[in-house]
Amino acid sequence: MIRIGDAPGVRRLLIGVALVLTALFLLLPLVAIFAQALMGGIDLYWQNLSDRYTLAAIGLTLLVTLLTVPINLVFGIFLAWLVTRFNFPGRRLLQTLIDIPFAVSPVVAGLVYLLLYGRNGWLGGWLDGYDIQIMFAWPGIVLVTIFVTCPFVARELIPLMQAQGAREEEAAVTLGASGWTIFRRVTLPKIRHALLYGVILTNARAVGEFGAVSVVAGAIRGQTNTLPLQVEQLYQDYNTVGAFTSASLLALLALLTLAAKAALEWRAARRESLA
Amino acid sequence: MSIRISQIDKTYGATRALEPIDLDIRDGELIGLLGPSGSGKTTLLRIVAGLEQADGGTIHFGEREVTQVHVRERRIGFVFQHYALFRHMSVFENVAFGLRALPRRQRPSNSDIRTRVMQLLEMVRLSAFAERFPAQLSGGQQQRVALARALALKPDVLLLDEPFGALDAKVRQELRRWLRHLHEELGFTSLFVTHDQEEALELSDRVVVMSNGRVEQIATPDTLYREPANRFVFEFLGEVNRLEGDVANGRLTCGNASVSVPGVEPGRRELLLRPHEVHLAEHAIPAAHLPITVAAIVPVGAEVRLELEADWLEEPWLASVSHAEFERLGITRGRRLFALPSRLHGFDAAGAQNVALPVG
Amino acid sequence: MSIRISQIDKTYGATRALEPIDLDIRDGELIGLLGPSGSGKTTLLRIVAGLEQADGGTIHFGEREVTQVHVRERRIGFVFQHYALFRHMSVFENVAFGLRALPRRQRPSNSDIRTRVMQLLEMVRLSAFAERFPAQLSGGQQQRVALARALALKPDVLLLDEPFGALDAKVRQELRRWLRHLHEELGFTSLFVTHDQEEALELSDRVVVMSNGRVEQIATPDTLYREPANRFVFEFLGEVNRLEGDVANGRLTCGNASVSVPGVEPGRRELLLRPHEVHLAEHAIPAAHLPITVAAIVPVGAEVRLELEADWLEEPWLASVSHAEFERLGITRGRRLFALPSRLHGFDAAGAQNVALPVG
Amino acid sequence: MIAATLRRRASRRVLPGFGLSLGVTLTFVSLILLLPLTSLVGQLSQLSLSQYWFLISDPRILASYRVTLLAAAVAALFNAAFGLLMAWVLVRYEFPGKRLVDALMDLPFALPTAVAGVTLATLYSSQGWVGRWLETLGLPIAYTWVGIALAMAFTSIPFVVRTVQPILEDLPSEVDEAAVTLGARDGHAFRRVILPHLWPALVTGTGLAFVRSLGEFGAVIFIAGGKPFETEITSLMIFVKLQEYDYAGATAVASIVLATSLALLLVINLWQGRFTRRLHGGGA
Amino acid sequence: DQPRELLNASYDIARELFAAVNPKFVDWWQQQHDEQVSVKQSHGGSSTQARSIMQGLRADVVTFNQVTDVNVLADAGLVAKDWQAQYPNHASPYYSTTAFLVRKGNPKQIENWDDLARDDVELVFPNPKTSGNGRYTYLAAWAYADQAFDGDKAKIEAYMKRFLGNVEVFDTGGRGATTTFVERGIGDVLITFESEVNNIRSEYGQDGYEVVVPPVSILAEFPVAVVEEYAERNGNLDLAKGYLDYLYTEEAQRLLAGFNYRVNDEAVAAEFSDRFPQTELLRVEDVFGSWPEAMKTHFASGGELDQLQRR
Numbered sequence A: 001m002i003r004i005g006d007a008p009g010v011r012r013l014l015i016g017v018a019l020v021l022t023a024l025f026l027l028l029p030l031v032a033i034f035a036q037a038l039m040g041g042i043d044l045y046w047q048n049l050s051d052r053y054t055l056a057a058i059g060l061t062l063l064v065t066l067l068t069v070p071i072n073l074v075f076g077i078f079l080a081w082l083v084t085r086f087n088f089p090g091r092r093l094l095q096t097l098i099d100i101p102f103a104v105s106p107v108v109a110g111l112v113y114l115l116l117y118g119r120n121g122w123l124g125g126w127l128d129g130y131d132i133q134i135m136f137a138w139p140g141i142v143l144v145t146i147f148v149t150c151p152f153v154a155r156e157l158i159p160l161m162q163a164q165g166a167r168e169e170e171a172a173v174t175l176g177a178s179g180w181t182i183f184r185r186v187t188l189p190k191i192r193h194a195l196l197y198g199v200i201l202t203n204a205r206a207v208g209e210f211g212a213v214s215v216v217a218g219a220i221r222g223q224t225n226t227l228p229l230q231v232e233q234l235y236q237d238y239n240t241v242g243a244f245t246s247a248s249l250l251a252l253l254a255l256l257t258l259a260a261k262a263a264l265e266w267r268a269a270r271r272e273s274l275a
Numbered sequence B, C: 001m002s003i004r005i006s007q008i009d010k011t012y013g014a015t016r017a018l019e020p021i022d023l024d025i026r027d028g029e030l031i032g033l034l035g036p037s038g039s040g041k042t043t044l045l046r047i048v049a050g051l052e053q054a055d056g057g058t059i060h061f062g063e064r065e066v067t068q069v070h071v072r073e074r075r076i077g078f079v080f081q082h083y084a085l086f087r088h089m090s091v092f093e094n095v096a097f098g099l100r101a102l103p104r105r106q107r108p109s110n111s112d113i114r115t116r117v118m119q120l121l122e123m124v125r126l127s128a129f130a131e132r133f134p135a136q137l138s139g140g141q142q143q144r145v146a147l148a149r150a151l152a153l154k155p156d157v158l159l160l161d162e163p164f165g166a167l168d169a170k171v172r173q174e175l176r177r178w179l180r181h182l183h184e185e186l187g188f189t190s191l192f193v194t195h196d197q198e199e200a201l202e203l204s205d206r207v208v209v210m211s212n213g214r215v216e217q218i219a220t221p222d223t224l225y226r227e228p229a230n231r232f233v234f235e236f237l238g239e240v241n242r243l244e245g246d247v248a249n250g251r252l253t254c255g256n257a258s259v260s261v262p263g264v265e266p267g268r269r270e271l272l273l274r275p276h277e278v279h280l281a282e283h284a285i286p287a288a289h290l291p292i293t294v295a296a297i298v299p300v301g302a303e304v305r306l307e308l309e310a311d312w313l314e315e316p317w318l319a320s321v322s323h324a325e326f327e328r329l330g331i332t333r334g335r336r337l338f339a340l341p342s343r344l345h346g347f348d349a350a351g352a353q354n355v356a357l358p359v360g
Numbered sequence D: 001m002i003a004a005t006l007r008r009r010a011s012r013r014v015l016p017g018f019g020l021s022l023g024v025t026l027t028f029v030s031l032i033l034l035l036p037l038t039s040l041v042g043q044l045s046q047l048s049l050s051q052y053w054f055l056i057s058d059p060r061i062l063a064s065y066r067v068t069l070l071a072a073a074v075a076a077l078f079n080a081a082f083g084l085l086m087a088w089v090l091v092r093y094e095f096p097g098k099r100l101v102d103a104l105m106d107l108p109f110a111l112p113t114a115v116a117g118v119t120l121a122t123l124y125s126s127q128g129w130v131g132r133w134l135e136t137l138g139l140p141i142a143y144t145w146v147g148i149a150l151a152m153a154f155t156s157i158p159f160v161v162r163t164v165q166p167i168l169e170d171l172p173s174e175v176d177e178a179a180v181t182l183g184a185r186d187g188h189a190f191r192r193v194i195l196p197h198l199w200p201a202l203v204t205g206t207g208l209a210f211v212r213s214l215g216e217f218g219a220v221i222f223i224a225g226g227k228p229f230e231t232e233i234t235s236l237m238i239f240v241k242l243q244e245y246d247y248a249g250a251t252a253v254a255s256i257v258l259a260t261s262l263a264l265l266l267v268i269n270l271w272q273g274r275f276t277r278r279l280h281g282g283g284a
Numbered sequence E: 001d002q003p004r005e006l007l008n009a010s011y012d013i014a015r016e017l018f019a020a021v022n023p024k025f026v027d028w029w030q031q032q033h034d035e036q037v038s039v040k041q042s043h044g045g046s047s048t049q050a051r052s053i054m055q056g057l058r059a060d061v062v063t064f065n066q067v068t069d070v071n072v073l074a075d076a077g078l079v080a081k082d083w084q085a086q087y088p089n090h091a092s093p094y095y096s097t098t099a100f101l102v103r104k105g106n107p108k109q110i111e112n113w114d115d116l117a118r119d120d121v122e123l124v125f126p127n128p129k130t131s132g133n134g135r136y137t138y139l140a141a142w143a144y145a146d147q148a149f150d151g152d153k154a155k156i157e158a159y160m161k162r163f164l165g166n167v168e169v170f171d172t173g174g175r176g177a178t179t180t181f182v183e184r185g186i187g188d189v190l191i192t193f194e195s196e197v198n199n200i201r202s203e204y205g206q207d208g209y210e211v212v213v214p215p216v217s218i219l220a221e222f223p224v225a226v227v228e229e230y231a232e233r234n235g236n237l238d239l240a241k242g243y244l245d246y247l248y249t250e251e252a253q254r255l256l257a258g259f260n261y262r263v264n265d266e267a268v269a270a271e272f273s274d275r276f277p278q279t280e281l282l283r284v285e286d287v288f289g290s291w292p293e294a295m296k297t298h299f300a301s302g303g304e305l306d307q308l309q310r311r
């Protein structure tokens, strides 16, 4: 087979440059995180990890993720079903709307929520009357995180479901299946991987959101600090090792995400090659 | 179950997919919808199935009007063009799907489902493949799974969209034959879509020829071939040679060629004929003086296909002659001969007109 | 430019794609490579092009050995199965590509390129489409662009991989005819791949029939059809009916059927015949007692195709009879008749054997 | 009226779930996306045009636009080159560790931006592993716009790679071969044949990287330095204005960022649509 | 059931301080009222904190580094209008001033504010727009120039321009500036609160840095107040008041002095007097009229600061 760029010299050069750049831009930062975290030895690392506030931040981050991911999962599925299975006026508009969070700077995202749910905002003022606090408490953090991560699942599903078409679902209808049966037995198995992939991405972003959360969190130690905010605060408290300890936790999570994604892709590729 | 389609029409945006259509299908008939791409075959089939809503008109299954009935309640089986098998389910589960989707009260027991599915797989000769996944089957096998799945709920009506379109010639032939047998055995009413003339002619009790959202002709295969209702049907059903010229005094003249066409109105006329209606001779006869040159020779099966060129022809004619005739005339490339049409067909607004010539 | 292929072979991993192959192509010949999927046609074509490296053997273009010569320097034109047009370039730019890619010294001036390209587009009858993009053309038009592009550098050898595979029947027929004319006009040597028998037979000066990486037969279309070298070629080139039985005393018996087969060795034998070699009669004759029942009737064009069933047959036979014969015998579904084979073909390790019977 | 039309259509739909999905989706979109954005509009509507103009054209803000645009442009261009190279290498070549490298390409999406920011600031400061060397070469990175561009580039690496990669994978080998049989050398074939195929994906990926970089905050603030007129990015200005209780100012500037990003996204989509139409048929 | 929780919203660099104060306060409250309570902290640029509180951050008390930030809350009705009168010393339990941290051996020979405007000096201090700390620095420099050039506006502005031009990095808060100077090794001088300067020396070792307290500087008051609106809602009004009261106790004052803040408790002040060089501390009100006035002329959009930074 004759392919462009297959001359050994060209190939070696390009691979070499690619590897060096990857090492410099991607691998090195990763190594640096762990190196900095372990700078003070493993004992200090554990001590930092088991710090009361770090534990609280881990807890809050988990809470936010556990709420955000299922909500966006459900929403993403409904949206994808809607825009790929039905034709209705405003379909394209809806698809464009869902991209807004990608275009909005996280700080702006935080700002708009603050404007709405802050005590001076019209919704926030009204809620304040009932003593319900959204901003500077976990509900606010969850809300902005949902905002920032809401496109991921839908964006994975829509192209796939569009490509797959509705034929199998139609076949199921002609065979008498109800809506729930169709979804559970026909659609879900087809989109399982994209769904999982969407969840992984949502999860990664939900865990790591910084800009939007920092606007609405209020930085109460042990209460509204998520892990990324904790990283920032520790970093500013002269506690580099502590900051990188939390950072290493997040980096570990990132690596798990990458591994999960690679595993999924590998399985999909294998299934394809078998089929 | 008979099907009565009255005044069904459908428009997509600016596209008129179906002009108002009437069609009566008798109980147990096997009907082929034949037409070029975009003629509205799939649209009509999907409307009958209830997968698409017509803009107007009614559909009856037997005495029951089903126009507003949801697909789920129409008791139809539908075989999709690319089968739409559930890829993640085994062959068995695909076929069992409809049974398992029944409301709990009506749903057969697991063992009954098993029996019924295995019986269906037996029927489509796939019992050995029950545990395979669709991707592990050949196209023809997938097609049969789709059929078994559609038949699992014992539909009154079976609808098939280009059931053999994606298969190669050999498998297609075999499946066609098999489908006809199945149809005769089970006796359901079926309606299938195809754009392959041979398939429609071979398989159907009656063929519905469509073009541009209209029904051009509804007839048995035999009638269709012999008495096409109009030019479209004639051209669509087989290869066609064209002869254009001026008719005067019962004779058509075109350059140095002429042929007697008794009964054809004078004026500029175009007549058509099929390759097997072209015979060859060493000499012209009074009724036909059509000098041609043999441009190419292709022996195919029982016949030899010839390409004939002439000054008076814009496009070459095709002729198919038997090997015997081929050898008798000692045909070679470049040989000059005379064409003797055994029949000429003329179509105009008024209808079809056939001219038989005393040849062959 | 003649082409000499000697002992070319190729293995992919565990797949033996080509057994050592020899093939001599004369200057100006149009050769078809015919064979079922996976038989190695594309592999051979790509090795000739230099797109693939053979494991062993040599290739000469005329007197020049090109086995180790890079594609770029082989002076071939290659037409890919799906055309591989450059989608982002206009038709004009596609055709001009090869000229523009020439080293500066050899590159014609822009106006020369323009002239040459327009001349090529004229030739493929696409001058009006110069500014269109490939996606705006029909399949047949794209095919012609691909041809013009391949011819722009005046190659000595034109190689085409299933040039008409993706086109529908009508367009395919037209393009075939057109390619043959072009070939005759320009006189390059061409080698094309197809898996369509009719195409190979219609287009080629000689056909190379391949299967499983081997050449089964190299012959003119006529010879190929009449004197197939082996069973594979026979079966591949058309529809086949099978007759299996025990031969004793020059007669083959199979259940209640029997037929005289003078000269066939005794023992279990399988004989083959084509649909047009099956004739029908109301009575058996001494040479053949083959009772059958008409199972299906399909009038197609000049002939009527029949499906014949019998106890002594595993698979039904196909027969094609003329309309005249059809009417003479008054054939209907279920009619019981006798089959009279006009010829029977037997193949064994030793070679081919034909039995002619005094029928028809 | 519209609702009635929708309902009528819905009752005739073959597949179930239209009403439910429409309900869920509209509720979600209204509450999560639209409602907050209206608050932005509400805030803006309290400004007169001249006030608005004054807020968004403040010289310091203007400088921040410049810095942001410049750094984002540099980051996007870097990623166009780097992404193209990586996509090419990952698709066309086999080498040990390829799967690892491939997986690493997604790191910037998986790694929280704040972590990226802290790490890059540490690495590229004059004390850091890399910064130390660059410093001796007279190339300070941290606290200059180069640092900002670096952080932006890091967080948007996957855009180009992941948009170009599938296109390159799908590019049939015949395209290469067709060019070669026509006598083209590698360079010529790459420029005239392969690159044009990748062009839509490359531009889209680069555009997305650019949009993302415009809005990037977490990764940038640690390395930005925040010198007025020199290293202040627009997101930071919004943040700063928020900290000054200057809601009007924050909203005004935010509206500019938002409008720019949306406009860019729209342009990318339209352009991509046009290009795709040309490649797949339809009007010229 | 749950112990009561008090939320103290404070400025950026007071994290360690209150981390030390809070447990002591908890003990103190336990002794006084036999009630187990807990204290939560929130830190950020002190203006940011005021903004957050207005938007709903439910702090019971604020411990800020700038009077204006509390005034904002008072204007919004969250804090009593007369908050400054409710506790001694204008409700400022401790105070500090702006000082310089230079690198070991003071290689650039920094002694006073005029050195900071030299061409060869690079400065690090937080952004006056976002940070109270930065504002004090700016005002201190201005106050110095005002004194040195006898109120000659042109000269003052020329000085200020050079001074601001020397800034290498503007962080959003005091902590960011410290990190930049110490961890990133940027700049020759870090200008921040005297307390912070000394804390850095203790944190990063005595040998790396030297503290320079200029002869003239600004008085940085650290005002405290109860956010009555919230404290009441949280049921913490007594606790909040107790917390602020506690800051004036001798125990707390000693603690504060230990963190290098100047205090008013005479006994404690005397005890720690060697730590705090005698300098002339100018009051914002004296030099600039009032805080609101200073804010308006200098820090508002298009104000003096923006003018000076324009180029």
Ligand SMILES: Nc1ncnc2c1ncn2[C@@H]1O[C@H](COP(=O)(O)OP(=O)(O)OP(=O)(O)O)[C@@H](O)[C@H]1O
Binding pocket: B012, B013, B015, B016, B017, B035, B036, B037, B038, B039, B040, B041, B042, B043, B044, B195
């Ligand atoms: N969902 C749709 N939206 C818009 N137009 C449609 C739709 N479905 C079909 N059409 C149009 O309606 C006409 C008839 O289409 P239909 O699919 O019924 O044709 P067909 O005869 O089945 O053709 P083919 O042989 O290509 O399948 C065509 O012009 C087609 O473009």
Ligand SMILES: Nc1ncnc2c1ncn2[C@@H]1O[C@H](COP(=O)(O)OP(=O)(O)OP(=O)(O)O)[C@@H](O)[C@H]1O
Binding pocket: C012, C013, C015, C016, C017, C035, C036, C037, C038, C039, C040, C041, C042, C043, C044, C195
């Ligand atoms: N690049 C390759 N790698 C591995 N096996 C290959 C490759 N190319 C071809 N083969 C194998 O070599 C054999 C011959 O393939 P080839 O493509 O030449 O067949 P073909 O006659 O052109 O078939 P088709 O009609 O399907 O195009 C097949 O078994 C095929 O699977």
Ligand SMILES: [Mg+2]
Binding pocket: B041, B042, B043, B193
């Ligand atoms: Mg169709």
Ligand SMILES: [Mg+2]
Binding pocket: C041, C042, C043, C193
């Ligand atoms: Mg091939």
Ligand SMILES: O=S(=O)([O-])[O-]
Binding pocket: E011, E012, E013, E044, E045, E046, E047, E065, E126, E130, E131, E132, E133, E134, E172, E173, E174, E175
């Ligand atoms: O906390 S500060 O406002 O001083 O930065």
